[in-house]
Amino acid sequence: IGDTIGTARTTSEEHHFAPPTLETVIIPTRASDRGALHVALDQLAEQDPLINLRQDDVRKELFVSLYGEVQKEVIQQTLALDFGIDVEFLETTTICIERPIGTGAAVEIIHRAPNPFLATVGLSVEPAAIGSGVEFRVEVSLGSMPFAFFRAVEATVHETLRQGLYGWQVTDCTVTMTHSGYAPRQSHAHQRFDKSMSSTGGDFRNLTPLVLMSALKQAGTMVCEPIHRFHLEVPTDTLGPVLPVLTQLQAVPQAPVIHGSSCTLEGGIPAARVHELQRRLPALTRGDGVLECAFAGYQPVQGTSPTRPRSDHNPLNRKEYLRHVQRRV
Structure with a gap:
């Protein structure tokens, strides 16, 4: 017994890599490449621990997990150059737990x-x-x-x-x-x-x-969503425009630390919002903003819990x- x-x-176990926090459906441009795409992605996943696959047998869809939007471009180019397979991606979604x-x-x-x-x-x-x-x-x-x-x-x-x-x-x-x-x-x-x-x-x-x-x-x-810890350096005179955007993106910044003409902000931000912050930062800071992010864990989702369609036959039914x-x- x-x-x-x-x-x-145990809680002391350490992971060599942070878990991927995003995923997207990957589709071959030519329907005839569907089988070859699966084989190619399996090979890439064996070679690269940062690539994870999930098969939806019900909808016949293939998902690839991502650490960021840039990884899409890398996978797309690798498949085209090394395997001769052109692919497209559907909208990126957050991986919750x-x-x-x-x-x-x-x-x-x-x-x-x-x-x-x-x-x-x-x-x-x-x-x-x-x-x-x-x-x-x-x-x-x-x-x-x-x-x-x-x-x-x-x-x-x-x-x-x-x-x-x-x-x-x-x-x-x-x-x-x-x-x-x-x-x-x-x-x-x-x-x-x-x-x-x-x-x-x-x-x-x-x-x-x-x-x-x-x-x-x-x-x-x-349901808990992935959170990233961010470290942001911006010109002090751009702090006014930056703070409302952080709030809009559901980031929770700590008190800013000002060093003359430079200002440092740290805090947490939902993984789903990181790409948007990266996209908007250059315009907010005249191109002088520097952002660093790293996976920090999960926190309960506020409001309605997001769902993910099941990829099997639901035992609850x-x-x-x-x-x-x-x-x-």
């Missing part, structure tokens, strides 16, 4: 309606420390079923949390397995193993999203999800 499957992540705001639990029992799978899975979800990622724990005996089934549940938990209640990746939470059960290998008399009578890894992989999303819905989540799973099986 209380055992952890896999390697637990979700964090649980409460505790939730759900369970589905084998051989008990409405569970159609030969598996018992119970899961609870609770908030964890900011920056801790996702930890999977087991409260049941590891001897209660084959270890491969525990691993199937753990892997599916991480996969499912890539899309939360609002469609964003869920993080900074602890998921605990509270119930387990399976049907041992069985067969009809003098016949071979019958998977219709015995549990398989597929039963656990298919059931886990239903249980986990039910628990997550009970817990609730908040039980009927649709089961129809898709049964068709796939």
Whole structure:
């Protein structure tokens, strides 16, 4: 009881790279290049850790994650020169995350309606420390079923949390397995193993999203947007025009520090607003403004939470999800 499957992540873990905060749909100019584009981007992602891909199988769209608008131009030129593929990009959007705001639990029992799978899975979800990622724990005996089934549940938990209640990746939470059960290998008399009578890894992989999303819905989540820390140097006599623009872009500057004809401003700004600030700064400062930005974390979105369309068949829609799973099986 209380055992952890896999390697637990702690708040002290450091990332070599800040996470990308923007993404866009990438489209080949020639429809016939769609397959070649996917292969080319896979190769670029293997070579460059700053390139991340996300496939939307429902809408047949390919997303590329970005650290800034300039990266679009780099990817576009590389694809054209190295692979002979011309591409276009749709509007850039911000990549948010979700964090649980409460505790939730759900369970589905084998051989008990409405569970159609030969598996018992119970899961609870609770908030964890900011920056801790996702930890999977087991409260049941590891001897209660084959270890491969525990691993199937753990892997599916991480996969499912890539899309939360609002469609964003869920993080900074602890998921605990509270119930387990399976049907041992069985067969009809003098016949071979019958998977219709015995549990398989597929039963656990298919059931886990239903249980986990039910628990997550009970817990609730908040959407958080990426924030950049900015350091801005401008001529002192341009501070008047600059400050209202920072407010307009939802930046939160600290008190300015004035050094004669030069003024320094530091603070936080939503990642989605950085490009606009970069675009407007030259006109505001006669071209003398210098801006430096770096990823600083996430903060709760104010107002209506943005959503991202799901790229799978939503486990929160039980009927649709089961129809898709049964068709796939």
